[in-house]
Amino acid sequence: MLLLGIDIGTSSIKVSVVDATLQTCIASAQYPDTESAITSKQPGWAEQSPEMWWQHVQNAILLTQKNNTYNPQDISAIGIAYQMHGLVLVDKDQNSLRDSIIWCDSRAVEIGNEAFDKIGHEECLGHLLNSPGNFTASKLAWVKANEPEIYAKTDKIMLPGDFIAMKLTGEITTSASALSEGIFYDFACNRLSHEILNYFGFSESLFATIKPVFADHGHLKKEIADALHLKAGIPVAYKAGDQPNNALSLNVLNPGEVAATAGTSGVIYGVSDVLAYDKESRVNTFAHVNHTEEQKRLGVLLCINGTGSLNRWTKTIFGADTTYQQMNTEARSIKLGSDGLRILPFGNGAERMLNNKLVGVHFQNIDLNLHTRAHIFRAVQEGIAFSFRYGLDIMRGNGMNPSIIRAGKANLFLSDLFTEAFVNATGVPVELYQNDGSIGAALGAGIGSGIYTTPQEAFSNMKPLQLIEPSVKGYEPIYEEWKGLLDKQLANN
Template sequence: MLLLGIDLGTSSIKVSVVDAASQKTIVSVQYPETETPIIALQPGWAEQDPNTWWQHVQQAILKANATNTYNPKNVSAIGIAYQMHGLVCVDKAQNVLRNSIIWCDSRAVPYGNKAFDSIGHDTCLSKLLNSPGNFTASKLAWVKEHEPAIYAQIDKVMLPGDFIAMKLTGDITTSASALSEGILWDFSTNTISKDVLDYYGFDASLFPTIENVFTSHGKLSSTVSESLGLSTNIPVTYKAGDQPNNALSLNVLQPGEVAATAGTSGVIYGVGDSLNYDQQSRVNGFAHVNHTAENTRIGTLLCINGTGIANSFTKRMLAANKSYNAINEEAAKVAIGSNGLSVLPFGNGAERIFNNTIVGAHYQHLDFNLHTQAHIFRAVQEGIACSFRYGLDIMRSNGMQPSVIRAGKANLFLSSVFAEAFVNITGVPVELYNCDGSVGAALGAGIGANIFASEKEAFANMQPLQLIEPTNIDAYKGVYSNWKDALNKQIA
């Protein structure tokens, strides 16, 4: 019995096929090979075309099928992970009305800030666990004001994963987890938030039917089944945002367990069993994949927009002809601290850890005579690690005290320079696993289809690849101190 997982990322689509009996990955593919561009029509804006996502999903599945390592007809369930907080609007014929305003878009910040003040800080934090910020609800408010003709045509508003499930099945559903990441879920009533709907003037009919995360969200249409070589009526049995899904893929489901990822954005995600929130909404609380009204499971999410994208920008600008491996090797030859060069990697929109301020990326103490490409490579990765520490300290002030952090051995965690900087600057060991979002989505599909008797069974064969422990904390104290001094000058 096979499970198919789709991970709708900002850069590309990943698809994995997993054998349910052994939980082993049969094949993983990525499409396209190059990074999908982000459309930035104005500074601080970030959009992508949902129809491009759908084209890439289909191509990724066909690419996986073409490996001939499995029989596509044996796929029994499909799971979807997706970039969080995006806004997708469709009309009654399920046609996309505009580009998706994606997670790192900053245009809705003023709308969220005004809503926070108008609805009331205490009400927002106690009921929504967050300020409306620049999340999905506030993005929809922007469309309502600036694109009224488009807003008038909207039949349904959804998150990116809901859109892909719709294209697969023709059905439109959502979940409490998805609505909570859009700041549309009232945890006090366990319903869509009347406060948010009333304030923004949204009709409840704009939002899809609410289902559990682990359940059937529709079955493959005959047209899609035929075009993708899959059996008809395969159910989509799991949908989750990329960070809750990353936590699931690392078996981070119970209170006190913590996951991290360092892809385009950087995230630390810890699970708790109470409705905690940060008074300044610098870190955010969402319904975790296994949250229910009876069994509270809140994922506290630290998100730093400008992390992996800072590394990819550096490669694109300075070393387009080199691999990430080669860049990492050059960075490793430079001494800890990059000879005084500090990098603030915040060039990807408003950062929640700074109260939705656009700080921008900065290179501090760059010496034209001393510093080389290799110094910049290392300083960028050290700066990213420092930004994790800054955010983790906010989480610590709110009661999250991780003793170990789990992460997939992927993206920046493939770099020994970054991994060493991360554990020594944060002071927390990291367990690395051979997993990714698409594998997690496949396992989630198995849970949703009741192929696994329990969540525990889905991860019975999971073992860490590597444990990285802090061994050089003192050497990195100066790195973080210098970096924080540079940051404070920018945000003062």
């Protein structure tokens, strides 16, 4: 029995086919080979085409079949993970009305901040666990105010994963987890937030039927099944945002367990059973994949927008003739601290952990007679690691004190240098696993379709690849210097 997992990333679509019994990936594909475009019509804006995602999903699924390593008819369920907070609008015929305003778009920050003030900080934090800030609700309010003709045609709003599930099944559903990441969910009342809907003037009819994350979210349409060589009628049995899904893929389900990723954005994601919040909403709390009214499971999420995106930009500008592995090797030739070069890695939209400020990337202390591109390669990875430390200290101030962090051996965690900097800057060991979001989504489909009786059963064969513990001294004073530069930048911002 096989399971299909789809991960709708910002850079590309990743698809994996997993053997449900062995819990191992037997085929995978990524599409496209180069990173997908982000349209930025104005500074701080970021959009992608939902139809582009759909085309790329189909291409990736067909690519997994190219080498005939499995029979597509043996796939029994589909799971979907997706980039969080994006806004997709469709009309009554399920046609997309505009490009998606994605997670790193900053146009709605002031709309969200004004809502926070007018609804009331305590009301928002006590019921929503977050400020409306730069989340989906605020983005929808921007469309309502600035594109009224599109808003008037909107039949349903959804997140990126909901859109792909709709294309596969023709059905539109949502979950408490999805609503919470859009800042539409009232945790105190366990329903859509009447306060948000009333304040912004949103009709409840815009929202789809609410189902659990692990549930039947529709069945594969025959015409789609035929085009993709799959079996008609199999269920989409799981949908979750990429960070809750990444935590699931690392078997992070219980209070105190913590996961991290360092892809396009960087995230530390811890599970709690307490309806708590950061008073400044610098870290955010959402319903985790296994959250229920009876058993609270909240995902406390720290997000840094510009991690892998900065590393990619660095490669494009300074290392176009090298691979990422060669960049890491060059960076290794430079001693700890990059001979004084410091980089603030905040150039991919408003940073929530910095109170939604647009800080930008800053290169500090460049010595034209000393620093080479190898210094830049190292300083970028150190700066990203220091941004994780800065955010983790905020989480610690809110009661999240991990003794170990689990991460997939992917993206920046493929770099021994970055992993070393992360572990020694934060002081927390990292356990690395051979897993990714698409495999997690596939296993989630196994849970949602009843192949596994519990989430724990879905990960019974999972074993860590490596444990990296703090071992290198000298990061603390460099971090304190880096933090001082950030504090000065924030004071001037």
